[in-house]
Amino acid sequence: MTTFLQHLLNGIATGSIYALLALGYTMVYGVLKLINFAHSDVFMIGAFSGYYAAHALGLASNPSLPGALAVMVCSMAVCGTLGFLNERIAYRPLRGAPRITSLITAIGVSLLLEYGGQMVFGPDPKFFPQVFPKSNVQLGGVNTTNYQLIVVAVALALMAGLQWIVYRTRFGKAMRAVSHNFEMASLMGIPTDRVISTTFVLGSTLAAAAGCLYGLVYPKIDPLMGVFPGLKAFVAAVLGGIGNVPGAMLGGMVIGLIEEYAVAVDPWAWQTLAVHVGRFKDAIVFGILVAILIFRPSGLLGRYEPEKV
């Protein structure tokens, strides 16, 4: 039982990071119908900005909680700017172009950030400092650290904040309008370009937060670190229904838990079915992507909208 709960907690912690990342994919897709493949690299830049900010603030030798908060804010500011520039320079000039052009541009930006990152940061892994004191926490038989708990708490708080922005503010209403019908929204006087810019900034700041939280619990960071979490988060966004904000959160959690329990049921599966399920946890996640695309393309929470030809 304690093992089950331990797996549950591990899965939620990983899932909450996937969920934060998935939100960025889903929001941009919502307003632009574009899969922003560069999002996973914004996440990487977020982790690196956090790393450099922490060293600049001297937190590596002198950890403190307010300092950690400052690191996160710094990183979010850097990535917000990056997201803004990314949209302004790479995607906006292609607004009227075929969708495939933007998609290829997104892949180009992604490669630019990854290999530019290797030039600037160097290809060797770096180690994210412990920006505030770490301590072990025991809840029943479940062992964890204050880091894990804070990651989950911050991720949930950010998601709640986003939920509020999207469904309770004027900007959120504009965003939903743009997502619903781009041309109609612009005819109604909604500044669509500004809405799209802000959506990018919002998504990128969430990616930065995810990057910092990730660096906190998995301190090894390198310029290609975004690739796999990015793909998993993308699967999470599709699973939840791409373009759907609560769906992305749900998808992230589900993916985190599936990965975790694939390993957890491994000994059982090996004894009864002679399959090492745990070794295929990545394959399982991508298998889900394929299955969703075949059987329920709109995802768990998405609504099916037939495409007009």
Next chain:
Amino acid sequence: MSKTETGLIVRPPHPVFSGVGRAGFRASLVASFSILSAVILLLMVLLPAASCGYGAGGDEIVVGEFGSLTGDTADFGKVTHNGIELAIEEINASGGVKGKRLRLKTEDDQSRAEEAATVVTKLINQDKVIALLGEVASSRSLAAAPKAQDAKVPMISPSSTNPAVTLKGDYIFRVCFLDDFQGHCIARFAHDTLGTGRAAILRDIRNDYSVGLANFFAEEFQRRGGAVVSDQSYSAGDADFKAQLTAIRSSNPDVIMIPGYYNDVGQIAIQARDLGITVPLIGGDGWESPNLLAIGGKALEGCYYSNHFDPSSLEPVVANFVKKYSEKYGQAPGALAALGYDATKLLTDAMNRAPELTGPAIRDQLAGTKGYPGVSGTITMDQNRNPVKPLVVLQIKDGKISLRETIPPS
């Protein structure tokens, strides 16, 4: 989105190439381009051949090194490179090989197997190296070995321990012990010395070294009466090991065998302690790195790993090497530096004995190496081009790494 269809399918003809009157210009442009590219191609083929001829031509000998100077296991490549560089300097200072200076040509494979095959092909075909030194990681030596074998260029791996490496062909050598020996020694140490009976394994399934070592360990541990209570795996590059470690924890092991590389080991150790796992972790020579303790920190306290070389040894040949290395690089040499140094010295030893400086002649001399006094132990090649050497078990205690025991070759 009305522009999409036209934009995608119908493109107006390019102005330069459209008019009939421009056809002549276009033809001459094409002609000049093809002549230019032909000249460039010709130069690319001729120039390297003309300038250095063969690796042994002129008054210098080019030796190729490939290693992971950057990427996930950058420490492996950097430390090995230091050892090789030191050896080359010493050899050149004492007159080189057959009156010729050695020149080291180093290529970085970025810790990636596919890149290792590429850079080795480049070293062989473009730099015309006489012999190859590398790699540390078995997966990368395995990727590069067929290239060296096909070109009949002797290759010495300083520290790839997977048995399959030298089985790639008779031009492939190594100067370290093998994983069957290493796995058995670790199992013996865990079972007999530490007195553990329940072992868990966490292996990297994308790594030939890790899988091989895990299997040899499991085989011997069970032969000695121990039980492998959990066998979990991860893939190189994973960041989260908590799922596997939680599963391991529920099987109550006395010891956890982690046959991985230092970067992953450090992360695994931290996450294991976070989950409240207190049993010792043990591993092989993949743990070796000047940064092992910087990454793993306190989480590695009370852990053990096997290695090739003990820098605190009082043997004169070792003490001399440790002194020179420390003076040059400002830190004590690890096992990988010692093996890089030995591989280079062994190669030049064979070159000196060879009647001529060609791949086959050097290969024959390497294969006949007997009782060569290396800093990592005496090297005698067996029929599979593997040396038989002792192993040391190191322990991590009070933030320091020290010798626990030496196990002679069986």
